[in-house]
Amino acid sequence: MASEPMSVGSSAQDPPPVPDATSQEPKHGGHTRFELELEFVQALGNPEYVNYLASRKFLHNPAFVAYLDYLQYWTRPPFLQYITYPTSCLKMLELLQVERFRKDILSPNLTQALIMDGMKAAVEWHREG
Amino acid sequence: MDKKLDASFERVEKALAVLIDSMTKFTPSEKAANDVVKAERDLFLGLEELEVHQRNVVRIKQLKQETEALDAQTKQTISALWEMRKELVAVAPTKFAPAKEEKYPFTTQQLLEYARRISRNTLPPPGVTNGVDLSTATPTTPDDQAGGGPDASFAASVGGGSGQGTAASTPAPGVQDSFVSQAPFQSQTGATELPVHLKPAVNPLENAPFFTFPTIDRIRSGALAQYQDLVNRGIDPKNYDPEEEERRLKQEEQDRKDAEERARQEREEQDRRMREERERMARERELARQQQQQEGGMDRRGSVLAPGQGGGQPSRSAPKQFTFLDEDDDDEDED
Numbered sequence: 122m123a124s125e126p127m128s129v130g131s132s133a134q135d136p137p138p139v140p141d142a143t144s145q146e147p148k149h150g151g152h153t154r155f156e157l158e159l160e161f162v163q164a165l166g167n168p169e170y171v172n173y174l175a176s177r178k179f180l181h182n183p184a185f186v187a188y189l190d191y192l193q194y195w196t197r198p199p200f201l202q203y204i205t206y207p208t209s210c211l212k213m214l215e216l217l218q219v220e221r222f223r224k225d226i227l228s229p230n231l232t233q234a235l236i237m238d239g240m241k242a243a244v245e246w247h248r249e250g
Numbered sequence: 251m252d253k254k255l256d257a258s259f260e261r262v263e264k265a266l267a268v269l270i271d272s273m274t275k276f277t278p279s280e281k282a283a284n285d286v287v288k289a290e291r292d293l294f295l296g297l298e299e300l301e302v303h304q305r306n307v308v309r310i311k312q313l314k315q316e317t318e319a320l321d322a323q324t325k326q327t328i329s330a331l332w333e334m335r336k337e338l339v340a341v342a343p344t345k346f347a348p349a350k351e352e353k354y355p356f357t358t359q360q361l362l363e364y365a366r367r368i369s370r371n372t373l374p375p376p377g378v379t380n381g382v383d384l385s386t387a388t389p390t391t392p393d394d395q396a397g398g399g400p401d402a403s404f405a406a407s408v409g410g411g412s413g414q415g416t417a418a419s420t421p422a423p424g425v426q427d428s429f430v431s432q433a434p435f436q437s438q439t440g441a442t443e444l445p446v447h448l449k450p451a452v453n454p455l456e457n458a459p460f461f462t463f464p465t466i467d468r469i470r471s472g473a474l475a476q477y478q479d480l481v482n483r484g485i486d487p488k489n490y491d492p493e494e495e496e497r498r499l500k501q502e503e504q505d506r507k508d509a510e511e512r513a514r515q516e517r518e519e520q521d522r523r524m525r526e527e528r529e530r531m532a533r534e535r536e537l538a539r540q541q542q543q544q545e546g547g548m549d550r551r552g553s554v555l556a557p558g559q560g561g562g563q564p565s566r567s568a569p570k571q572f573t574f575l576d577e578d579d580d581d582e583d584e585d
Contacts, residue, residue: 124322139556150487151494160472166463202364206371209463214456236461243462247373 136194139203144230159203166209168235171226180223189217208241235244258296262289374460377453423467 137155138144143165152160164170171180179185194200196211204210216222225231265285272279374380444452458506480487 147489148491148494149489150473150480151491152473152477157473157477160474163464164469164472164474167461167466167469168463169466170469189574202356202360205368206463207368208372213463226515239462241382243372243460244374244378244380 136200139199144198149204158192158194159200162192162214163191163204163206163210166206168213168226168239171217172229172232175223175227179202180217180226186223189214195220208243251300255293255296255300258289258295262293265289371462375458376459378458380460413472 136236137153137158137226138146138244139148140155146155149157174180187239192214196214201207264284265288269279269282270281393580464472477487477490479492480492
């Protein structure tokens with residue numbers, strides 16, 4: 122699969138190739154597109170970060186919303202196995218597809234509530250299990 | 251059936267008539283009486299048969315009704331099936347995003363490796379409670395933890411304003427409960443365990459938060475932050491690798507040093523050659539001068555001394571001078 126340069130104008134519909142020993146991916150600041158997108162999609166699991174993005178009006182940008190939609194390839198194999206924060210990251214990616222949520226996450230109260238509930242769920246899920 | 255019964259009746263009547271007739275003539279006939287009894291028995295048999303017949307008729311009617319009901323049910327079922335089939339056909343099939351949905355088989359080993367990889371981000375370390383009271387049996391409701399901070403109003407609105415309990419007050423009963431519940435246990439097991447109220451003091455993870463997402467600090471020190479840093483410094487990150495760049499700079503530095511070293515060595519070599527050249531020329535000049543002096547001296551001596559004496563002395567003194575010069579020359583070569 123040919124790698125695409127990472128810019129809004131390019132056809133970023135194809136996910137980056139899964140890295141292997143022989144891949145010669147062009148690097149952006151020392152990291153491949155795969156690495157950068159993996160890090161970004163996992164960073165989205167942090168409600169504070171999403172709140173920060175919302176405060177910078179990224180979530181109102183149609184190009185960015187399209188990018189969020191494109192990032193859903195992380196919910197499918199073979200990319201899924203590379204996500205090390207699956208619980209919060211995948212849920213947040215799902216929520217970010219909803220316009221209402223993209224507006225609501227601007228609220229610090231919702232951000233804080235998400236953090237607290239996530240922390241509690243992590244403990245309670247383990248206890249129930 | 252009717253004919254059979256009619257025949258029986260007729261036979262009974264006839265036999266009876268014969269009997270009555272015989273009796274009216276005062277000549278009762280035993281045979282006639284037996285005929286009547288026999289005919290009557292036949293009639294009873296016929297009546298029993300009729301009963302059976304009628305029961306069968308009723309049963310047949312019931313069966314017919316049952317058949318009709320079942321027929322109706324079958325029809326209903328078939329029509330329901332048909333309706334269902336129609337509905338099923340009418341339902342639009344779900345279209346998955348990738349048309350050619352590939353299966354990704356994985357082994358148990360891979361699954362376990364993935365579980366091990368993610369467990370540090372999904373499973374809190376032992377002792378980390380995130381403020382959840384683990385001593386209660388049932389999970390707490392979301393508004394139980396709604397104490398303090400900016401989420402108080404949110405939780406209050408979610409919980410209908412009833413959840414005003416503070417987080418500070420929630421864990422306190424929990425600690426007491428666990429102390430009370432574990433006290434007998436402790437006395438049974440002996441003194442190998444610390445008292446419960448001291449356990450938090452030796453647990454480094456006490457009150458440590460556990461997040462299921464990367465923290466802001468981690469995000470700030472990640473690849474995206476480096477990318478942003480490059481952009482801020484005015485460097486186009488595309489095809490820019492800091493490690494490669496560093497290697498390149500180091501290589502350039504090394505090349506520069508090597509070039510300087512080579513230039514220095516060349517300069518020294520040149521200096522050495524020039525010095526040797528100068529020394530050689532000086533020696534040659536000296537030699538020439540001495541030769542001139544020697545020739546001049548011989549001329550002078552030749553003019554002063556007698557020819558017989560003058561030929562022997564210079565031949566003895568000349569090697570001394572040459573020997574001295576030779577030694578000097580050897581020293582130079584050794585250098």
